Amino acid sequence: MPNIKLKNVTKKFRSISGQKENGTITAVDNVNIEIKAHSYNTILGPSGCGKTTLLRMIAGLEVLTNGKIFFNNQNVTNMPPEEKNIGFVFQHYSLFPHMDVWHNVGYGPLVRNFPKEKADKFIYKILKMVKLDDRSNAYPKELSGGMKQRIAVARALAVRSKLLLLDEPLGALDARIGTALRYELMNLVKKYKLTAIHVTHDQEEAMTISDNIIMMKRGKIVQTGSPKEIYRKPNSIFAAYFLGRCNFFRCNVVDKDHARFQDAIIEIPKRTEKKRIVLGVRPERVHINSKVKEENIQGTIEFINFLGDR
């Protein structure tokens, strides 16, 4: 199925009554994206940028204020979630507390009226895949965070949807387990040829896991592209700042190809007509030199952090 197109998608919320103006807040502002089948996509952005709202609109959990959504050229804008055939993994998993693991995973096939025998086989297969087939009688509160997360993924996969939507699926886990589960997720999506849309605020997670990053800021798309593309050619200070690390220098332009910081004259990668520009340098491109030369930028080492030996 998947090949998803979003056209001018906009979501406005009524502002909370605490604020005096009875205006609206635009959570998602005129978003146009196209997502290719069998790819792993992340929507990356700081909290409150509208990334979760965008994902929820794709799922049908949120009604659009404006715009259209297409799955394989079929207009699904107003289709309720239960008819959309998607897998959705929630940030806090939302495993049904009154059902055991087996019935949680089996809920989708049950409510979609799949033939029971076939469904049971598939549930077993999925539980085995997430390595929790021996815990099928356990209840959610008896499981660790990582287990819950794997069950949440298994539950989303059990409906045999080719589209997997994940809302900060690793955000509630501690860092070590989260990192390990990243690769599991990635392998799963590749192995079963799924299309994944994964919302996160963690740039490292986005970099390691995605084929394609959709970067958002204040409801708008800033840049889309592969991690390498965005890392190497960020189209804005925000993109450079948010993905990977970056050192910024405010420079005065000397001529169309050169700018000055302190006494150093630096060649600008792109010609410019402006008088003042910001140059960004990735840390791996910085070389520290104790002897001061005129063409170098001077600085003081304020403190040193030990992060292990190289």
Add this chain to the structure above:
Amino acid sequence: MFHLKKQFSNIIYAITLLFFVCVIFLPAIYVLTYAVGGDFSVSEELLKALVISFFIAFLVMIIDLVVGIPLAWVLVRSKSKYKILLDNIVDFPLIVPTAALGLSVFLFWGEFWQIGKGVTLIILLHIIFTIPYVIRSVAAAIEQIDETYNEAASALGAYPFTVFRTIDLPLFKDGVIVGSVLAFTRSLSETGATMMVASAVSMTAPVFIVNLKHSGDIPQAAVASIILIVLSLVVLIIAKFLTRKRHFKFEVIYFDLEKRLSGWSRIKNCFLALFFSIMVVIPTVYIIFYNFFNFNPVFNAVILNSLLVSFGIAFFITIAGLIFAIPMAYFIARGKSKKLSALFENLHDIVLLVPTSALGVSLALFWGKLNFSEIFILALSHLSFTFPLLVKPITAAIKNVDHEIEEAAAGLGAKRKKVLTSILLPLVMPAIIAGSIMAFMRSLSETGATLAVSKDIKTVSILIVDLVKNGQMPEAGFLCFILFLIASVFLIALKKTKKEV
């Protein structure tokens, strides 16, 4: 120093517990001692009254659930702007004195729509004052459910009705049980209003008990009371047992049916609104329209005297109750022994659920032995059934206060007394006010226990029942109107304190 203080608080606890056991609990179940060695024959009429009572209570409970659960759902989850209206009127039948409610229902259904006295009219009446219990209990439970469970279920492909059946219903089942128990036992025990709409052949058990008591047939009244008390306890135990089930396994789904039931939500909501308006709201406020056309303000000595007695008792028992209810609530919420706290919490539930006319018989028998004056016995009996109403909300409020806040105050150097007066009391004040209003109104409106205890003294509610019996409708209407006004004032006050929480 510290030891002395600790001893002091232990003394307060001891007095409170002793007070509860001797003044509230034992008198309430004293009638059970009549089961030992007494003549335990059940007359045919009593049996009939019991069957009618149970039939009515059960049917009323079912109707309450069918209408009340979806209404509670609308109250919590709907984004419609009309739900505020519903939120404001849901509690009204709870706080209107049942005698006034009874008259209003009698005038509306009985006189206006010409429905004869009997079982139908009793059911119509009981739905009104029991449905708020179901709506409120279920709504409170729905509020506790994380909304993402619903979203998860619908994202997995479940249609709204299926989500409701498999996700929400199991998760708010405890609210349904609490609401059902309250509705069932309230219907089982209501006396005053029921008397106005019952006929001689279709009497409920509490009405029958009051009649027995007044005709001097104490042994038979005691037997009837024992049966009612025991049956109420059975209901309570069944409920406690049902709340234990936590796990569910759904294997079957009626796909086409559930899909079809998921539609039509607007029509369903309209039907609910219509039902609630016609069956609950209009009969409740009909008395106001009646007064509009038959206004007859009479202030004779009897009426003035009954008002004075009612307000005097209500005021006295609220104050006296609070003195013991606050330490009792603290004991249940923060007591060192969890088992003892749970025991006393359950004992309060029992007192709350015992049908008041049975309670009245029990109290009359207990206190009658001691030769107190009638007004004092009346006050003590009112103390019995209002005390749990005070303790429950205060206990819940204290449990809600994070103990760390108190520890923080203590850590800053506040003495124990200072912590209580400057931290805890202000935080639970809304609950104290809410509990006081509930207790005050309950005392003002109670009829069952009052009828069973009193011989000569008439409270407002009993006077209304008497006036209706004698056919003095305008006078009764006027008294109801006064009670109605008071109830409205208190309801507004209650809403205000709830907002502050």
